[in-house]
Amino acid sequence: MTVTVVGSIAFDTVRTPFGEREHMLGGAATHFGLAASFFAEVRLVGPVGGDFGSEELAILATRGTNVDDVERVAGGRTFLWRGEYGWDLNSRQTLDTQLNVFEYFEPKLSDGSCDCELLFLANIQPELQRRVLDQCRGPRFVALDSMDLWIETARDALVDVIGRVDCVILNDAELRQLTARPNLISAARDVLALGPSVVVAKQGEYGAALITREQYFSLPAYPLETVVDPTGAGDTFAGGFLGHLARHVDRPLADRVLRQAMAYGTALASFNVEEFGTERIVRLTAAEIHDRVEDLRRITHLEHDPILA
Amino acid sequence: MTVTVVGSIAFDTVRTPFGEREHMLGGAATHFGLAASFFAEVRLVGPVGGDFGSEELAILATRGTNVDDVERVAGGRTFLWRGEYGWDLNSRQTLDTQLNVFEYFEPKLSDGSCDCELLFLANIQPELQRRVLDQCRGPRFVALDSMDLWIETARDALVDVIGRVDCVILNDAELRQLTARPNLISAARDVLALGPSVVVAKQGEYGAALITREQYFSLPAYPLETVVDPTGAGDTFAGGFLGHLARHVDRPLADRVLRQAMAYGTALASFNVEEFGTERIVRLTAAEIHDRVEDLRRITHLEHDPILA
Numbered sequence: 001m002t003v004t005v006v007g008s009i010a011f012d013t014v015r016t017p018f019g020e021r022e023h024m025l026g027g028a029a030t031h032f033g034l035a036a037s038f039f040a041e042v043r044l045v046g047p048v049g050g051d052f053g054s055e056e057l058a059i060l061a062t063r064g065t066n067v068d069d070v071e072r073v074a075g076g077r078t079f080l081w082r083g084e085y086g087w088d089l090n091s092r093q094t095l096d097t098q099l100n101v102f103e104y105f106e107p108k109l110s111d112g113s114c115d116c117e118l119l120f121l122a123n124i125q126p127e128l129q130r131r132v133l134d135q136c137r138g139p140r141f142v143a144l145d146s147m148d149l150w151i152e153t154a155r156d157a158l159v160d161v162i163g164r165v166d167c168v169i170l171n172d173a174e175l176r177q178l179t180a181r182p183n184l185i186s187a188a189r190d191v192l193a194l195g196p197s198v199v200v201a202k203q204g205e206y207g208a209a210l211i212t213r214e215q216y217f218s219l220p221a222y223p224l225e226t227v228v229d230p231t232g233a234g235d236t237f238a239g240g241f242l243g244h245l246a247r248h249v250d251r252p253l254a255d256r257v258l259r260q261a262m263a264y265g266t267a268l269a270s271f272n273v274e275e276f277g278t279e280r281i282v283r284l285t286a287a288e289i290h291d292r293v294e295d296l297r298r299i300t301h302l303e304h305d306p307i308l309a
Numbered sequence: 310m311t312v313t314v315v316g317s318i319a320f321d322t323v324r325t326p327f328g329e330r331e332h333m334l335g336g337a338a339t340h341f342g343l344a345a346s347f348f349a350e351v352r353l354v355g356p357v358g359g360d361f362g363s364e365e366l367a368i369l370a371t372r373g374t375n376v377d378d379v380e381r382v383a384g385g386r387t388f389l390w391r392g393e394y395g396w397d398l399n400s401r402q403t404l405d406t407q408l409n410v411f412e413y414f415e416p417k418l419s420d421g422s423c424d425c426e427l428l429f430l431a432n433i434q435p436e437l438q439r440r441v442l443d444q445c446r447g448p449r450f451v452a453l454d455s456m457d458l459w460i461e462t463a464r465d466a467l468v469d470v471i472g473r474v475d476c477v478i479l480n481d482a483e484l485r486q487l488t489a490r491p492n493l494i495s496a497a498r499d500v501l502a503l504g505p506s507v508v509v510a511k512q513g514e515y516g517a518a519l520i521t522r523e524q525y526f527s528l529p530a531y532p533l534e535t536v537v538d539p540t541g542a543g544d545t546f547a548g549g550f551l552g553h554l555a556r557h558v559d560r561p562l563a564d565r566v567l568r569q570a571m572a573y574g575t576a577l578a579s580f581n582v583e584e585f586g587t588e589r590i591v592r593l594t595a596a597e598i599h600d601r602v603e604d605l606r607r608i609t610h611l612e613h614d615p616i617l618a
Contacts, residue, residue: 017491088491182326182397184514185534205493206515209529216608220518220527225494260614293614299525302606305569305599 001246004113004139005032006045006132007122007235008102009052009060009070012277013082016089018228024277025056027079028122028145031232034281035239035268036120037063038289040246043113045069045132047101049077062282069113076101089230090205109135117249118242121165122235123147126157133164141252143167143198143242145234151178159194166252167198169238172209175201185211197253200241200262202234210262215255219262220300222270222292229276233269236281240268240289260293267292310555313422313448314341315354315441316431316544317411318361318369318379321586322391325398327537333586334365336388337431337454340541343590344548344577345429346372347598349555352422354378354441356410358386371591378422385410398539399514418444426558427551430474431544432456435466442473450554450561452476452507454547460487468503475561476507478547481518484510494520506562509550509571511543519571524564528571528609531579531601538585542578545590549577549598569602576601 010027014020029046036042042065048056052072060067082096107128114136121129121144129144136142142165150158151174158178162168168191172184181187188199188211201209205227207220244261245252252258267289274280314337321335338355345351351374357365361381369376391405416437423445430438430453438453445451451474459467460483467487471477477500481493490496497508497520510518514536516529553570554561561567576598583589 088485176397183534183536185532189534203515206512207527207529209532216532218516218529218532218608219611220516220529223494223518223525223527225492225498227492256612259611263611263614290614297611297613299527300609300611302528302568302572302609303565304606305572305602 001040001118001249002043002112002116003036003040003118003120003242003246004043004045004109004116004136005029005036005120005122006107006109006129007032007120007124008079009044009046009048010079010081012231013080014229014231014276015084016229017085017087019276021276025059026081026232026277028232028235030060030278031235031272031281032120032122032239033060033065034062034278035236035272036243036246037065038240038286039243039264040118042066043069043116045107045109045113047071047073047076047105049073049101050075052078059278059282066112069110071108073101083231085230089227092230107132107135117141118246119143120238120242121145121161126150126154126161129161130157133161140249141166141242141245143169143238145169145238146174148174148177162191163195165196167200168196169200169202169234169241171234172201172203175199184209185216198258202237208237208262208266210258212253212258217259217262219266219296222266222296223299224270224274227273230273231277233273236272237265237269239265241265263293263296264289266296310349310427310558311352311421311425312345312349312427312429312551312555313352313354313418313425313445314338314345314429314431315416315418315438316341316429316433317388318353318355318357319388319390321540322389323538323540323585324393325538326394326396328585330538330585334368335390335541335586337541337544339369339587340544340581340590341429341431341548342369342374343371343587344545344581345552345555346374347549347595348552348573349427351375352378352425354416354418354422356380356382356385356414358382358410359384361387368587368591375421378419380417382410392540394539398536401539416441416444426450427555428452429547429551430454430470435459435463435470438470439466442470449558450475450551452478452547452551454478454543455483457483457486471500472504474505476509477505478509478511478543478550480543481510481512484508493518494525507567511546517546517571517575519567521562521567526568526571528575528605531575531605532608533579533583536582539582540586542582545581546574546578548574550574572602572605573598575605
C-alpha cells in the first residue's frame with residue numbers, strides 16, 4: 001500500500017526547557033513520513049531549497065520512503081520555523097516563520113504519488129490541498145490537517161476541501177474554532193455533517209478522541225516522565241494513524257481498525273516527543289512501537305464490573 | 310460501610326452560557342455526599358447558617374445520608390460562592406466568596422462520623438483537615454482534596470496532612486503547582502513519595518488519571534453534547550470514586566478496584582454537569598450510573614492487535 005503525504009519540509013529551531021536546537025530537519029511531511037514508513041510505502045511531496053542537503057534527504061528516505069517528489073527549488077531556501085515552548089510544554093510561541101520556497105509552492109504529483117491508496121494533506125493552504133486532490137486518482141482514504149490561520153483566512157476553501165476527504169485530524173481548539181461550537185462532540189458532528197466519516201480531535205498531552213457517526217473512542221497520551229520537544233507530535237500521530245489504516249485499506253472505517261490506528265498514532269507521537277526533532281523516530285524499531293501499543297491497552301483497560309454483570 | 314466527608318456546604322450563584330441560577334445548594338461536601346450515597350452510608354460534616362432551610366437539609370439527606378453533624382450556627386450565614394464560566398466552560402472566574410460560618414469552623418465529629426471506614430477531607434484549610442484526622446479512629450482509607458490557595462498559603466500544613474492520607478485527588482495543574490514539576494507523572498511520583506498510595510489527577514473535560522507506585526490508569530471524561538454547569542464535578546467524582554472503594558474496603562488498593570472506582574467517579578461527574586447544582590444527581594438512579602460505566606468501558610476499549618499477537 002502507498003501513502004502519499006503533501007506538506008512542509010522544514011528547518012526548525014526549537015527552544016524547550018530542555019535545551020535549544022538550531023536548524024533541525026522538521027516539517028509536517030517529514031514527521032508524518034517517518035512515522036508512516038513503519039507501515040506502508042510512503043511518498044513525500046513538498047518543496048525544499050538549495051540549502052537542503054543530501055544528509056537531510058537521506059533522513060526523509062528512512063525505511064524506504066520515496067522522495068522523488070521532493071522538489072528542490074534552485075536558488076530557493078527551505079521553509080524555516082523558530083519557536084519556543086513554555087515551562088510545561090503546553091504553550092508554544094512562534095518566534096519566526098519564513099515560508100521561503102513554500103511561498104510559491106505549486107504541488108505537482110508524479111504518477112506514483114497520484115496513484116496512492118491513502119493520501120494525507122498536511123497543514124498547508126486549503127487551496128493547495130484542493131489542487132492535490134484534483135490530481136489524485138481516487139485514493140481510498142484521504143485525511144487532512146489544518147490550522148487556526150486557515151480557519152481564519154480561508155475558511156470557505158477549507159470547508160470545501162473538508163467536504164472531499166474521509167477524515168479530518170485537528171486539535172480540539174481548532175475544531176471548536178472551525179465550527180464555533182464550544183462543545184467538542186457537537187463540533188465534531190458539525191464536521192461530519194460536511195462530509196467526512198471520521199474526525200480525530202488531538203488533545204495534546206491529554207491524548208486524542210475519535211468521532212464517527214456511530215462511535216466515540218478516546219485514548220490518553222502515553223504517560224511520559226520526560227517530554228523534550230513536542231514539535232511534530234501531531235504529524236507523527238497522523239503518520240502512525242494513517243500508516244495503520246494502510247494495512248487495512250480494505251476496511252479502514254471498521255471501528256476496531258480505527259481504534260488500533262489511534263493507538264499506533266499515539267505510540268508514535270509519544271516517541272517523537274522524547275527527543276528533539278526527528279532523532280528518536282529515525283532510530284525507532286517496530287518492536288518498540290508494538291510494546292508501547294500494548295502498554296496503551298493496559299493503561300486504559302477497564303474490566304466489566306461484576307456488580308454490573 | 311460508612312464514608313464520612315468533611316467540607317463545605319454552600320449556596321452557589323452560578324452563571325454559565327446556559328443561564329444563571331442564584332442561591333443553589335452547593336459545596337464540596339454536598340456534591341460528594343450526593344454521589345457517595347449510591348454506594349455507602351454517608352455522614353456529612355460541615356457548618357451551615359441560620360439561612361439554611363429544611364428543604365436544603367432534606368436534599369443533603371438524599372438516599373439516607375446522615376446529617377447529624379451538619380452544624381447549624383445560630384445567627385450565622387451559610388458559605389456563599391458566586392462564579393461565572395466562560396464560553397467553553399473550561400475557564401471559571403470567582404466573583405464573590407463569603408466564608409461566613411466557615412470562617413470560624415472548628416470540626417467536631419460525633420462518634421458515628423469518627424468511626425467511619427472511609428474519610429474524605431474535602432477542600433478546606435489543611436490545618437482543619439489535620440484536626441479531623443486527629444479525631445478519627447483509624448479509617449481504612451482517607452482521601453483529600455485541596456486547592457491553589459492552600460498550596461500557596463499553607464503549603465507546609467498541606468504537605469503534613471498529605472503525609473497522613475492514602476489518596477490525594479487534585480487537578481493536574483494543582484499537582485504541578487504543589488510539586489513545582491511541569492511533568493504530571495513526575496509530580497504524581499513526588500506526591501506518592503510524601504506517603505499516599507494513590508494520586509488522582511483530575512483533568513476537567515479530558516478526564517482523570519490514576520497513579521500508584523505500580524500502575525498508571527487513564528480514563529477520559531464521558532462525552533457529553535450538553536454541559537450546563539461544571540460546578541461540583543470534582544467533588545461528585547470523588548464521591549463516586551470513594552463510594553465504590555467503600556464497597557471493596559477490604560482491598561481498596563487493588564488495581565481493578567481503583568480502575569472501577571475511576572469509572573464510577575467519572576460517570577457520576579458526567580451526570581452532575583448536565584444540569585445546574587445538585588438537580589441531576591438528586592434524581593439519578595443506580596441503573597443510569599451502571600449504564601454509563603458500561604459506556605465508558607466501551608468507548609475506551611482497545612482490543613489486542615492480531616498483528617502484535
